[in-house]
Amino acid sequence: MPEGHTLHRLAREHQRIFAGAPVRVSSPQGRFEAGAALVDRRVLVRAEAWGKHLLHHYEGGRVVHVHLGLYGKFTELPLPMGAPVGQVRMRMVGAETGTDLRGPTACEIYDEEQVRALELRLGPDPLRVDADPDRAWRRISKSRTAIGALLMDQAVLAGVGNVYRAEVLFRHEIHPERPGVEVTAAEWEAIWADLVTMMAVGVREGVMHVVRPEHDNGDPAYAKDRPRTYVYRRTGSACRVCGTPVAGSVMKARNLFWCPTCQSS
Template identity: 75%
Template sequence: MPEGHTLHRLARLHQRRFAGSPVRVSSPQGRFAEDAALIDGRVLVRSDAWGKHLWHHYEGGLVVHVHLGLYGSFTESAVPLEPPVGQVRMRMVGAEYGSDLRGPTACEVLHPPQVAAIEARLGPDPLRRDADPERVWARICKSPTPIGALLMDQAVIAGVGNVYRAEILFRHGISPQRPGRRVSRAEFDAMWADLVELMTIGVRRGKMHVVRPEDDHGEPSYVKDRPRTYAYRRAGSACRICGTPIAHLVMKGRNLFWCPACQAD
């Protein structure tokens, strides 16, 4: 599932390419057709993101809400666009660029109160200027839930997914099974600052760069053309720091990776 930096990167791209001008919106697949008709030809006022949610704000107060989920993706092209290929849920066409959305978990037109209700359920997003880390700390410091689960809870902190979860805990030497209330304030502050920095790099580069330069060698990444990771998808491989085999378990339905030696309980 795309993590928060991907949605912020898309929001910035769509802001540059579509905002300030009318956008033709359609649904070649048909599943978004009625909602598309509500905004077709309207001016896109702005595009932004909160965690894993993308918002397109149109004139008149209507907002397109997109959650990519596991399979959603946008394809960006210069106009004129080719005929739609596959199940295109939403097609946007501006003066110079177009964008096709396929396979999202959510694609719907909402009114501002509905947007506010969704945002109210989300935790602070490290990539937003208005993010308040005190809200995150207030949840973590009192919770008996493992920190590995808390970091993936979008109501606690928005935008963190499996990769950032595994890597931030490794970088700070914290076991994912440690209860939140046993994470110190200093450890939390360091993790928050690191998340802000790493996710900002992800927005800028389009990829998650999580391994420090001095450790960026040895066994290649878990998949071609992606940066190396310390723990994510490296189960059984030697830790890049101490050589201990990386461990794996399933926590709340998601794969979790960590080094039993480097990450203290």
């Protein structure tokens, strides 16, 4: 599933190419036909992201809410776009370019009250300038739940997925099963600051750079065209710092990765 930096990158791109002008919005697939009709030919006021949610605010107060889920993807296309290919849930056509959305978990119309309700149920997003990390800390510092699970709980912290979870805990030598109540305030401040920095790089570069330069060598990345990771998808491989085989298990139905030596407590 795309992590928060992907949605913020999309929001910036959609702001750049669509905002400030009327947008043609349609649903070639038909599943978003009624919603598309409500915003078609209206001016896109702004595009923003909160965690893994993308919000297109149109004049008149209508908002298109998109959650990509596991399979959702936007494909930017030059004009004229031509006939839709595959199951296009939403097509947006601007003055100079367009984009097709396929396979999202959600593509729906929200009003401002629904947007506010979404914001209230999401934790702070490290990529938002209005984020309050203390909101997350208040929950983490009182919880016996493992920090590895808390970081993935979107009600605690918005936008962090499995890669950032695994890597930020490694970078701060914290075992993913340590209870939140045993994480110190200083450790949380360092985790938050690191997420802000790493995720901002993800927005800028379009990929997650999580390995420090002095460790960016040895085994290749877990997949083609992806930067190296410390532990994510490296079960059994040597830790890039200490050489211990990386461990793997499952936490709340998601794969978990850590170094038993570097993250011993």
